Amino acid sequence: MPDTTRHRKQPAELRSARWFAPDDVRSFGHRSRVKQMGYDDADYRGKPVIGILNTWSDLNQCHTHLRERAQDVKRGVWQAGGFPVEVPVMSLSEMFIKPTTMLYRNLLAMEVEEVIRCHPLDGVVLMGGCDKTVPGLVMGATTANVPAIFLPAGPMLRGHWRGETLASGSDVWKYWAERRAGNLCDGAMDEIESGIARSPGVCMTMGTAATMASVCEALGLLLPGASSIPAVDSAHSRMAAACGRRIVDMVWEDVKPKDILTAEAFDNAIVCDMAIGGSTNAIVHLLAMAGRAGIDLTLDRFDALSRTTPWLANVRPSGQYVMEDFYYAGGLRALLANIADLLHLNSTTVNGQTLGQNIDGAETFNDDVIRPRDNALSESGGTYVLRGNLAPDGCVIKQTAADPKLLTHTGPAVVFKDYNDLAARIDDEALDVTADSVLVLQNAGPVGAPGMPEWGMLPVPKKLLKQGVRDMVRISDARMSGTSYGTCVLHVSPESAAGGPLALVRDGDMIELNAPGRSITWHVDEEERAKRQAAWVAPPPRYERGYGLLHQSHVTQAHLGCDFDFLAHGGENAEPEIH
Numbered sequence: 001m002p003d004t005t006r007h008r009k010q011p012a013e014l015r016s017a018r019w020f021a022p023d024d025v026r027s028f029g030h031r032s033r034v035k036q037m038g039y040d041d042a043d044y045r046g047k048p049v050i051g052i053l054n055t056w057s058d059l060n061q062c063h064t065h066l067r068e069r070a071q072d073v074k075r076g077v078w079q080a081g082g083f084p085v086e087v088p089v090m091s092l093s094e095m096f097i098k099p100t101t102m103l104y105r106n107l108l109a110m111e112v113e114e115v116i117r118c119h120p121l122d123g124v125v126l127m128g129g130c131d132k133t134v135p136g137l138v139m140g141a142t143t144a145n146v147p148a149i150f151l152p153a154g155p156m157l158r159g160h161w162r163g164e165t166l167a168s169g170s171d172v173w174k175y176w177a178e179r180r181a182g183n184l185c186d187g188a189m190d191e192i193e194s195g196i197a198r199s200p201g202v203c204m205t206m207g208t209a210a211t212m213a214s215v216c217e218a219l220g221l222l223l224p225g226a227s228s229i230p231a232v233d234s235a236h237s238r239m240a241a242a243c244g245r246r247i248v249d250m251v252w253e254d255v256k257p258k259d260i261l262t263a264e265a266f267d268n269a270i271v272c273d274m275a276i277g278g279s280t281n282a283i284v285h286l287l288a289m290a291g292r293a294g295i296d297l298t299l300d301r302f303d304a305l306s307r308t309t310p311w312l313a314n315v316r317p318s319g320q321y322v323m324e325d326f327y328y329a330g331g332l333r334a335l336l337a338n339i340a341d342l343l344h345l346n347s348t349t350v351n352g353q354t355l356g357q358n359i360d361g362a363e364t365f366n367d368d369v370i371r372p373r374d375n376a377l378s379e380s381g382g383t384y385v386l387r388g389n390l391a392p393d394g395c396v397i398k399q400t401a402a403d404p405k406l407l408t409h410t411g412p413a414v415v416f417k418d419y420n421d422l423a424a425r426i427d428d429e430a431l432d433v434t435a436d437s438v439l440v441l442q443n444a445g446p447v448g449a450p451g452m453p454e455w456g457m458l459p460v461p462k463k464l465l466k467q468g469v470r471d472m473v474r475i476s477d478a479r480m481s482g483t484s485y486g487t488c489v490l491h492v493s494p495e496s497a498a499g500g501p502l503a504l505v506r507d508g509d510m511i512e513l514n515a516p517g518r519s520i521t522w523h524v525d526e527e528e529r530a531k532r533q534a535a536w537v538a539p540p541p542r543y544e545r546g547y548g549l550l551h552q553s554h555v556t557q558a559h560l561g562c563d564f565d566f567l568a569h570g571g572e573n574a575e576p577e578i579h
Contacts, residue, residue: 169483
């Protein structure tokens with residue numbers, strides 16, 4: 001039930017009243033233009049104006065149903081006595097935006113903040129799901145700090161091929177490797193291409209989209225159970241209407257993002273991320289989101305909670321099942337109920353109840369999909385934070401998706417100076433590489449790539465694929481798709497383009513990965529490292545104008561969340577003057 005102890009706003013206290021209530025010429029203009037759109041005074045005056053920030057686009061494959069869901073939200077807003085207005089914001093399609101949506105996450109966050117600030121909005125429903133739309137929407141709404149609730153796009157249906165379940169992303173990498181090895185013909189690949197993505201919605205694996213929806217539910221920004229409802233399930237439409245109803249009450253109760261996004265809430269999100277075996281991308285996004293809320297979150301907190309959190313979600317790419325199975329097995333509420341003792345149960349959520357109240361009584365209906373504590377897939381969380389002389393500011397590895405035999409490994413480096421160098425040489429039969437080699441990709445970070453693309457799952461060289469090799473140690477300052485797998489060390493910080501040690505690695509250098517010991521060691525003596533550092537020349541800037549110049553000038557490193565340095569510290573813009 002909503003918190004009845006909070007002060008409830010009166011109509012005159014609504015933020016939108018500054019636009020519509022005064023008896024002056026400006027408000028006359030505002031009211032007349034609302035009437036121009038066909039609305040009567042009774043539709044909006046004295047009612048919360050609810051912005052529906054929709055990231056729908058004809059070029060966003062995951063969001064094709066969000067136009068319909070916006071209508072469901074409007075229905076809920078009207079039912080609760082609010083005035084809904086749909087406002088489009090930038091749509092970040094993971095598939096179609098190049099070089100990477102990560103380059104534009106902060107642009108979406110800036111747009112959301114400014115759209116909220118400059119319009120007569122009392123509260124917002126944030127509609128998104130495809131990877132970077134989630135943190136972008138939340139970051140902007142947090143800084144704007146008006147009442148907000150998140151509506152996740154939901155996972156797509158499972159894929160099918162010749163009696164097998166296909167999972168988007170995960171099986172792309174799996175079968176593409178088999179094709180490169182010469183084991184699949186064009187006809188089979190065409191069948192897989194046609195059967196792997198069968199409906200609206202985000203990837204049905206525990207990729208970045210499903211991970212971010214889950215951690216946002218653990219943060220308290222979603223209605224209970226909303227994070228894993230399949231996009232085409234009728235429950236998703238009902239959830240959208242419920243978001244519309246609830247945001248109206250949140251406005252009257254004045255429940256804002258920064259009331260919810262506490263240090264304890266971020267602990268809950270990290271515990272959730274580790275228990276679901278979530279995407280490594282969640283780390284960089286949670287760091288940025290915490291910064292917007294004024295919370296001092298570091299990589300060390302992720303590692304500390306990873307050590308004490310079991311991995312329970314048996315979902316691809318780390319496990320066996322897909323998100324449909326996870327939802328019908330009980331969803332996130334059931335999983336969190338299994339680790340309730342690891343959570344801050346008194347944390348506030350958007351429905352006015354605590355996290356503990358929201359998960360109380362949740363049941364698991366398939367304990368192979370959502371494992372009990374005494375049958376955990378791993379006693380520690382899905383992601384490890386590593387440090388060492390190759391990554392002074394840290395890096396990460398998704399240990400649940402790696403070959404266990406490679407988690408402790410030492411081998412000679414095979415270095416690619418950038419992605420184009422990788423693409424040109426990785427399948428060269430003359431490449432001096434063995435299964436023991438450590439593949440290193442440079443200049444793939446926030447500035448160097450630019451935008452820190454998902455290049456970190458470097459392909460295994462074709463000649464090794466033909467020999468049956470399917471995993472190797474791979475190291476980069478890039479990210480990797482949350483749907484991917486392999487022994488990939490990611491987010492090396494500082495990045496190559498900033499002069500980090502990764503920029504100085506040469507072919508044949510010995511690199512030691514000790515994931516259980518949380519270390520990454522570059523076995524080159526200090527004198528040689530200093531000589532290489534002195535000879536290093538920074539790459540030329542990639543941009544001379546526009547947003548690209550803004551990005552390369554102000555983006556922070558991975559261990560700080562890759563936010564802009566002038567936005568990352570929890571401040572708020574002043575309300576606009578209305579003249």
